[in-house]
Amino acid sequence: MDIGSLVGIFTTRFLGIFIEAISFLLLGTLISGLIEVFVSKDDVVRLMPKNPIAATVVGSTMGFLFPVCECGVVPVTRRLYQKGLPVSVGMTFLLAAPVMNPIVLASTYAAFGWGPVLIGRYVITWIMAMVIGLLFSLQRHPQRIVNPIALASFSGGSGMAPSVSAGRTPLLPGIKQALILAGEEFFEMGRYLIVGALLASLMQTFIAQETLKALATNPVNSVWVMAALAFILSVCSTVDAFLALSFARTFTVGSLLTFLTFGPMVDIKSTIMYLGVFKRRTVIYMIILPLLISVLIGIWLNLNVRF
């Protein structure tokens, strides 16, 4: 086939993923900007239950209140820690929120509809976040988990919500500030989406599907491949469902679920951000535990469940 038509096909596929995904990314950055400006974190901490298990459950679903993707969740968690949120609850929130939020629910539904992928994504994510959060709640000394620098209160720098004593931000300037922040975050996050969309559409266009099939249909190897892809691509959780969709015709369902559950918790960019909040040893656990749980569930599903 001539190179001209290949470039045309590649462009159509690339723009397809970009155009479909970008609305969700824009919505995510807008909401994140609004939270940054208008939500006072004190209110949330005051409502937190004292019982560790109940608090972990609340932490795992708090994303529906703070619809942030994996990029937005780290600064929000750090701020919640400064306001006294228990470390294990923050951990559960951090791991669950990138999936447990209305925007990701909408984009996953748009891509896969109501079915095993959507349900599996939510059930597995919830299990992973709860197990890991409860494990960390056994550690009684939070200073061994969290980087002390992250807990030191810092004065409101760029884009910080004003302290409570300063009162609420007035509506119109607040909205304008949220929009400016959203524009900045769009560039910060958009690059990961674009690199991910580039790679997915290059693979769809230039790699013969037969070559991929041997790897993609193997119940074990496919899961590891998708876990590695999720880590490398670092795509925002609000749009990763559309990338998974482009692999859905060749790859096993278990491997797609690993991509959709492990990816939002751990990838290159979130690892870098985690290092700013947690101790190095904690971060290693935060990579290995989700990886093992997610891969094991993915392989188990491939071997035992017919979709």
Added chain:
Amino acid sequence: MIANTANIRKWLQALLLLGLGFYFLDNMLTGRVYFYINERFGWLSWLATVIFLVLGIINIYDLLRERRNAQIQIHDAHDHEAHDHHDHAHDHGHQHGLAPSWGILGLVALPLVLGLAIPAKPLGAAAIDSSGISTSFSAVQGSGSTTTQFALASTDRNVLDWVRAFNSTENLNEFNGQEADLVGFVYRDVRFKDPTQFMIARFTISCCVADASAIGVYAQYPDAAKLTQDGWVHIKGHFTIQQFEGQATPILVADLVEPTNQPQHPYLYP
């Protein structure tokens, strides 16, 4: 005032947002957006259009105001009286983050550059080679009901309706003699030994072209050799059950095949 590169990058950021807004607006108004996504997500792209335009305008407004404030400040520095103006310049609501790097700007510009430089074209026959074409139902399962195609008059069914109908029946002979009226693009591959035979093909997408899959109905026409691969045609005829590669297959025997324009919605939605 000397423009440093951070300032240039901030301006490029604002112009890119505005540019993406106009690119989306153009896609929406021309309907080209449906070369990329399912019709039911059109409203989301309208939303993206509006957000891009608003972000672009706000950013440009902010940069202009910043420049004016900076000029006031320089002016004040010369004029040692108006101290209150200093307060005004500092009372700026927020501090900007860092301007995006050249690498980020280049990446975010890429969709815009590709969208403008490469002529927009929906997936066609050439895109089938890497992924294959399907005549089976499993590949076109979706949210649509499996019974709706039978509620349609036979000449109102599209390629997808027929493929579904063929795959949900026990007895293909019931289609013998049924009339059909279809629009699709011409597709042939190595399996087509008989020059009068070809396929009327369409792509189906449920979300966007990321999940596109090609489906088709076999057709037969004496002058088929003159039809160009990937050309859009309107075809009328009736089905007969024949052998194709050793399998009983409904083949649309055409009475009329005429070239037609690519439809406004080139994909079918399962």
